[in-house]
Amino acid sequence: MELTWLGHATFRLEAEGKxxxxxxxxxxxxxxxxxxxxxxxxxxxAITHGHGDHLGDTVELAKQxxxxxxxxxxxxxxxQIKHELQNVLDPNKGGTVAVDGVRFTLTNAHHSSxxxxxxxxxxxxxxxxxxxxxxxxxxxxxxVFGDMQLIxxxxxxxxxxxxxxxxxxxxxxxxALALELLGTKRCVPCHYGTFPPLVGRPAQLRELAPxxxxxxxxxxxxxAV
Numbered sequence: 001m002e003l004t005w006l007g008h009a010t011f012r013l014e015a016e017g018k019x020x021x022x023x024x025x026x027x028x029x030x031x032x033x034x035x036x037x038x039x040x041x042x043x044x045x046a047i048t049h050g051h052g053d054h055l056g057d058t059v060e061l062a063k064q065x066x067x068x069x070x071x072x073x074x075x076x077x078x079x080q081i082k083h084e085l086q087n088v089l090d091p092n093k094g095g096t097v098a099v100d101g102v103r104f105t106l107t108n109a110h111h112s113s114x115x116x117x118x119x120x121x122x123x124x125x126x127x128x129x130x131x132x133x134x135x136x137x138x139x140x141x142x143x144v145f146g147d148m149q150l151i152x153x154x155x156x157x158x159x160x161x162x163x164x165x166x167x168x169x170x171x172x173x174x175x176a177l178a179l180e181l182l183g184t185k186r187c188v189p190c191h192y193g194t195f196p197p198l199v200g201r202p203a204q205l206r207e208l209a210p211x212x213x214x215x216x217x218x219x220x221x222x223x224a225v
Contacts, residue, residue: 001134001225005217007031008194009054009163011138015131016101018043022127022138022161025056031194033220039065044099046070046129048140049113050078050121053194059083070097070104074122075113093125102131107151109142111169128155134225137182139163141191144174148181159215159225160184163191164205165198172200176208186213188223 004012007029013020019041026037042065045058049072062069062085069088071079076090089097089104096105107126115121127138128151137157151157160182163169169191170178179187187209189202202216215223 001132001136002222003136003159003161003188003225004222005188005190005219006033006036007219009048009141009191010056011161011190012036012039013129013136015129015134018100018102020044020046020102020129021061022046022129023048023054023056023140024058024061025053027057027060029053029056029194031219036220041065042067044068044070044102046104046127046138047072047075048109048127048138049111049124050075050115050119051113051141052116054140055115055121059085062087068099070099070127072106072113072122072125074120078115078119078121093123102129104129105155107137107155108145108147109140110145111141111143126151128157130155132225134158136161136225137184139178141169143170144178144181146181148178152181152183157182157184159186159188159223161188161190164189164200164202165192165194166200167197169198172204172208175200175205179209179212185211186215188215188217
């Protein structure tokens, strides 16, 4: 598995021969490399919640590429009814769906979820992606919460992708505790530096989470899982 950060909370994951986009905020993302803004191939899109900086280009990409879209049930329904998307999978928290050997499980997350028109998009989620014997946990915009211990016990993430920007998500202090609860020794921080309020930085997390390998990527950089 290979994970590529495309700025903010947007990632591309290569697994089982599939090209998977997590929260594909490409257009309007000031940190997304220009050569990544128009993907030539998309096999799967997985979305944590309905905020515009996570839902992003989902509708346009799904219509262009005919890819599978995975979203929490209310958001999935909205995509199918309002935007007439096909091939949408609609798990809820604790549910798992699979696409050609790649498993996607929705977890709890604590924050909010609405679209740019302030329509309610259901509860936000985290996503655990399992493939090739590896497990990656995407926290979405969550704050830290005690039941991250259950995510550890159930899914044993090899890599945690956590927001650290503060203001709209948890900052480095909460993210450090999240890593302790998850028991994960590798972390890719995200959702920082995109906009002025997002002041948390990887160096702060590294100082607060000794013993954890903090993968500080530049947009466009990749890391093996």
